[in-house]
Amino acid sequence: MIRLLPWLYLAAAFAFIYLPVGALVLFSFQAGNLPVPPFNGPSTRWYADVLADDDLTGALANSLLVALGSSAVAVSLGFGAAYGLARHVLPGSALLRGLLIAPLTVSYLIVGLGLLIVLTRAGLGLSLWTAAIGHVVINLPLAFAILYASMGAQQVNAERAARDLGADEARVVLLVTVPMLMPAIAAAFFLSVTLSWDEFIIAFLLTRFDVTLPVEIWSMLRSGLSPRLNAIGSLVFLVSVTAVVILETLVFRKRRP
Amino acid sequence: MTARAERMRGWGFVAPALIWTLAFFVVPFLVMGAMSLATLEGRTLVWGVSLANYAELTEKAYLWRAILVSLEITLTVTVVSVLLAYPLASIIAFRVPPRWQRLALLLAILPFWTSYVVRSYAWLLVLAREGVVNQALLGLGLLSEPVTLANTRFATVTGFVHFFVMLLTLTIYANLIQLSPNYRRAATDLGASAFQTFCHVTLPLALPGIVTGAFLTFVLCIGDYVTPQILGGNTELTVPQVIMVQLGRRADFPLASALAIVLMGIVTLAYLASARWLRLDRL
Numbered sequence: 001m002i003r004l005l006p007w008l009y010l011a012a013a014f015a016f017i018y019l020p021v022g023a024l025v026l027f028s029f030q031a032g033n034l035p036v037p038p039f040n041g042p043s044t045r046w047y048a049d050v051l052a053d054d055d056l057t058g059a060l061a062n063s064l065l066v067a068l069g070s071s072a073v074a075v076s077l078g079f080g081a082a083y084g085l086a087r088h089v090l091p092g093s094a095l096l097r098g099l100l101i102a103p104l105t106v107s108y109l110i111v112g113l114g115l116l117i118v119l120t121r122a123g124l125g126l127s128l129w130t131a132a133i134g135h136v137v138i139n140l141p142l143a144f145a146i147l148y149a150s151m152g153a154q155q156v157n158a159e160r161a162a163r164d165l166g167a168d169e170a171r172v173v174l175l176v177t178v179p180m181l182m183p184a185i186a187a188a189f190f191l192s193v194t195l196s197w198d199e200f201i202i203a204f205l206l207t208r209f210d211v212t213l214p215v216e217i218w219s220m221l222r223s224g225l226s227p228r229l230n231a232i233g234s235l236v237f238l239v240s241v242t243a244v245v246i247l248e249t250l251v252f253r254k255r256r257p
Numbered sequence: 258m259t260a261r262a263e264r265m266r267g268w269g270f271v272a273p274a275l276i277w278t279l280a281f282f283v284v285p286f287l288v289m290g291a292m293s294l295a296t297l298e299g300r301t302l303v304w305g306v307s308l309a310n311y312a313e314l315t316e317k318a319y320l321w322r323a324i325l326v327s328l329e330i331t332l333t334v335t336v337v338s339v340l341l342a343y344p345l346a347s348i349i350a351f352r353v354p355p356r357w358q359r360l361a362l363l364l365a366i367l368p369f370w371t372s373y374v375v376r377s378y379a380w381l382l383v384l385a386r387e388g389v390v391n392q393a394l395l396g397l398g399l400l401s402e403p404v405t406l407a408n409t410r411f412a413t414v415t416g417f418v419h420f421f422v423m424l425l426t427l428t429i430y431a432n433l434i435q436l437s438p439n440y441r442r443a444a445t446d447l448g449a450s451a452f453q454t455f456c457h458v459t460l461p462l463a464l465p466g467i468v469t470g471a472f473l474t475f476v477l478c479i480g481d482y483v484t485p486q487i488l489g490g491n492t493e494l495t496v497p498q499v500i501m502v503q504l505g506r507r508a509d510f511p512l513a514s515a516l517a518i519v520l521m522g523i524v525t526l527a528y529l530a531s532a533r534w535l536r537l538d539r540l
Contacts, residue, residue, distance in 0.1 A: 006344075006348045006352050007348075007352075009344055009345070009348060010345070010348050010349075010352075010353075013341070013345045013365075013422070014364070014365070016419065016422075017365055017368055017419070017422075017423065018368055019383055019389070020368070020376065020379035020380050020382070020383050020419065021368040021371055021376075021379060023379060023382050023383050023388075023389050024371065024375065024378075024379040024382065027382065034387065035382055036382070036385060036387040036388055036389070036392070037387070037388075037389060037392040037393075038392075076273075077273050077274040077277055078274060080270045080271065080272075080273055080274055081270065081271045081273075081274035081275070083270050084267045084268070084269070084270030084271035085267075085271060087267070088263060088264065088266060088267025088270070089263075089264070089267070090264060090267050090268065090271065091264075096271060096275065099275070099278060099279075099283070100274060100275070100278055102278070102282065102283075103278065103282045106286070106521070107476070107477075107480030107481075107520070107524075108480070109480055109481075109482055109497050109500065109517070109520075110286075110289070110480070110517045110520070110521065111282065111285075113289060113500065113504070113513060113514070113517055114282070114285030114286050114288065114289040115281060115285050116504070117285065117288055117289055117292055117510055117514070118284065118285045118288050121288070133281055134281075136277065136281070137277070137278070137281045137282050140274060140277060140278065144274065169266065194370075198372050198373050199373075200373055200374050200483055201482055201483070205504070213372070214372055214373065214374045217372065217374050217375060217378075218374055221374070221378060221487065225381065225382060225385060229375070229378055230382070232375075233371055233372060233375035233378065233379065236371060236372040236375060237370060237371040237372070237375070240370035240371065240372070241367065241370050243370075244367075244370050248363075
């Protein structure tokens with residue numbers, strides 16, 4: 001009995017971990033109007049309903065746009081900063097690194113609040129653009145940290161060789177450094193996309209009429225339990241898991257060259 | 258190339274990221290700090306250096322109460338999560354065969370890739386009066402009528418604990434797996450009981466992982482708006498909820514800013530309290 005105890009604990013822990021997502025996915029196939037027991041299905045009517053909802057599909061497209069756009073900007077800026085700090089001797093570089101990492105230490109609510117105050121003071125309207133600006137702020141430190149850590153000595157020699165052969169700085173970066181760092185760049189990009197895709201509070205504070213998916217889901221929540229929410233939640237789960245599997249294989253490939 | 262030209266080129270690469278961080282993080286942050294010292298007269302904002310907003314925090318019961326509620330919930334969540342996560346991490350690190358450990362951790366993380374808003378909703382689904390838990394307990398004859406679980410502090414804590422057990426399991430596991438089994442073997446050889454080995458050998462060595470995870474839990478939990486808003490109902494509000502109320506209905510930016518600064522102050526205190534054992538670079 002004592003020997004079995006750890007395994008029972010493990011099973012109980014996994015049951016606890018999977019309970020909500022299990023209920024979410026199961027009752028997304030509910031035929032009736034309430035996503036609670038008893039289960040009467042399976043039916044795909046709520047998926048059809050969700051995919052036919054223009055507000056939701058619009059929000060989904062907005063989310064993808066904001067996630068891909070803000071991640072592209074975050075990774076480009078992060079790459080530039082990592083390259084500049086790793087390859088050039090700059091005064092106060094420790095301070096610069098600290099400054100670039102700083103947004104990680106502040107909660108998203110406070111990042112969003114600060115931006116909201118400045119934007120409304122400056123009289124700028126809220127839109128998907130402002131949400132994307134906020135997402136770059138939170139993802140830039142991660143992209144920078146990942147890329148800075150992966151700027152190793154092995155690329156320096158290749159860069160030097162390219163320079164000796166007459167390549168200018170732009171060619172060195174684009175034809176040597178970027179291809180060599182591709183796994184890290186891709187990892188930073190996908191991590192950034194996943195975080196932006198799922199981010200709620202900054203998007204909630206900084207958008208107005210066009211909103212991202214988490215904000216749209218939030219407004220649907222006001223009408224209480226509904227299998228539509230289960231269906232959209234299950235779809236988001238599917239997309240995120242796919243992104244994670246891509247990220248995982250990329251990171252794996254980096255570890256075992 | 259001269260050293261000067263070389264340095265200019267370096268700045269050229271760093272400048273875009275630096276300008277972005279200054280414009281959209283540092284400046285807003287400073288403005289928020291200044292805003293917390295401003296006051297609202299009627300609906301017009303008066304800049305200045307006034308501690309009125311901070312004084313209000315101690316004078317108005319609902320504001321003070323929000324700070325206490327946030328602290329109570331966060332401390333409960335941190336303690337419960339550590340107590341539940343440690344055995345789980347320890348079982349995965351010491352009982353599960355090495356080749357299955359990575360899979361076990363991956364499976365433990367997987368459900369958290371649902372949308373963050375949807376995750377809290379899913380708990381609402383489970384804890385509702387007609388929900389899975391109540392139906393199961395009724396079906397087993399353990400309850401004669403459904404109990405209210407959703408829209409309570411219990412629901413908020415459950416939703417938080419669910420997420421943070423996962424997070425803590427990762428940080429504690431990462432720490433435990435680095436410990437050489439020789440330490441525990443030596444303790445056993447010297448006659449220590451399993452309990453003594455745990456108290457005097459394993460636990461002290463695992464402390465950095467526990468404290469790092471607990472610190473992250475504290476920081477993320479106290480700053481979260483979504484979980485208490487969806488699961489907690491409106492009987493008691495946390496600091497992030499009060500901040501959102503100030504922003505929405507009353508547009509009281511100075512008070513919201515002061516609350517945000519207080520939140521950061523609490524996080525800084527938590528950092529100072531745990532700095533000795535923190536290993537944030539290892540994450």
